[in-house]
Amino acid sequence: MYDIGEYVGADNPPAALRLIDRFEAAFAFLADAPGLGHVRTDIVPRASGLRFWTVGIYLVIYCPAAHGINVIRVLSGYRDVSAVLRRSE
Numbered sequence: 001m002y003d004i005g006e007y008v009g010a011d012n013p014p015a016a017l018r019l020i021d022r023f024e025a026a027f028a029f030l031a032d033a034p035g036l037g038h039v040r041t042d043i044v045p046r047a048s049g050l051r052f053w054t055v056g057i058y059l060v061i062y063c064p065a066a067h068g069i070n071v072i073r074v075l076s077g078y079r080d081v082s083a084v085l086r087r088s089e
Helices: 002-011 013-032 081-088
Strands: 051-055 058-065 068-076
Touching: 002 013, 013 051, 013 058, 013 068, 058 081, 068 081
Parallel strands: none
Antiparallel strands: 051 058, 058 068
């Protein structure tokens, strides 16, 4: 997430700060209701427990946890998400 903020901030620092705020708001929202994210069986098996939530053009990939969520990755929606996740295994 912070790498994305640095990338955006190179051209537009105020936009980067707004984007980081949007990510943090999404994390807090999802921590209160972790089941709201989408299960994407076209990307990962249901048994993985991963859920997906969009923030603008970005995809928050997370797992519900006992007290909130564990954010796994934040990726551009333009990337091949399934390939990135396979490389991360």
